[in-house]
Amino acid sequence: MNHETFHLSAAAAEIYETQKVVAIFRPLAQATIERINVDPRDRVIDVACGTGIVSRVLAEKHPSLARIAGIDLNQSMIEKARNLTRPGPTRIEWLQTDVLDMPFEDHSFSLAICQQGLQYFPAKERSLAEIRRVLEPGGRLALTVWSGASPLFLAIAGALETFIGREIAERSLTPFTFNDKDHIESLLSGSGFKAVSVSRITVDRKVGPAGRSIPREIASNPIAAEVEARGPAIMDKIVELVDEGLAEFRDGEGFVVPQESYLFSATN
Ligand SMILES: C[S@@+](CC[C@H](N)C(=O)[O-])C[C@H]1O[C@@H](n2cnc3c(N)ncnc32)[C@H](O)[C@@H]1O
Known part of the structure; x- marks a missing residue:
């Protein structure tokens, strides 16, 4: 959206x-x-x-x-x-x-x-x-x-910027910028x-374990098609970086x- x-x-x-x-x-x-x-x-x-x-x-x-x-x-x-x-x-x-x-x-x-x-x-x-x-x-x-993007979306945007580019990272945060x-x-x-x-x-x-929940979260964002077009190896790297980025919120296998x-x- x-x-x-x-x-x-x-x-x-x-x-x-x-x-x-x-x-x-x-x-x-x-x-x-x-x-x-x-x-x-x-x-x-x-x-x-x-x-x-x-x-x-x-x-x-x-x-x-x-x-x-x-x-x-x-x-x-x-x-x-x-x-x-x-x-x-x-x-x-x-x-x-x-x-x-x-x-x-x-x-x-x-x-x-x-x-x-x-x-x-x-x-x-x-x-x-x-x-x-x-x-x-x-x-x-x-x-x-x-009031702003949550640490979850900031971590996803950070990984998108690292592996794809700044423009797509910024677009992934659009629902949070009217604040x-x-x-x-x-x-x-x-x-x-x-x-x-x-x-x-x-x-x-x-948030469930990163390997399962982050691809789903990206799939429900308007930038989904562009990320998926980069192939599964990029998605794996994004998941890994988001998993690291959310370390302080770890709760069991997932995060809060x-x-x-x-x-x-x-x-x-
Ligand atoms: C993020 S969703 C929030 C939906 C719901 N309030 C909730 O909490 O789950 C934003 C909603 O705004 C609706 N919307 C966007 N523009 C609208 C408009 N001009 N008039 C009425 N609804 C609109 C969308 O269709 C969408 O369902």
């Missing part, structure tokens, strides 16, 4: 769910939901819901919420979200739409959560204003973006949100690596 609008295949949605949601997006959703006060009367919108992990965790923790709606640009993500949804007291509405074009009435929701979505929206301030439009007066926003806290706070204020504040959430990511997010809170 890059900073532009992008389209994902069904296979990419499957990899996203099995690799990234299990490893990091579910733990982040759990940690975020622990931090915000959720009321049973809340009507929640999960913006850029992907395969729906925030909505699914919400429904697990708060089974009788008044409303949950998840929206995402990619139909493949929405279909995966729908297939993963278990029946429960709160039916989750899944909808494919651009954040700029959400077909909801003004003031439809009391809480908006956007987990790792803002960095991908081409028109960020307009997207935030649109989220504000669907929130009731006094409604709350909780939004996370990575200027002051800029994001001013985007939120500029789009009309009030009481903007920021805190940090660190999630420990479990911290990954930090900013959590922005604001009200409408």
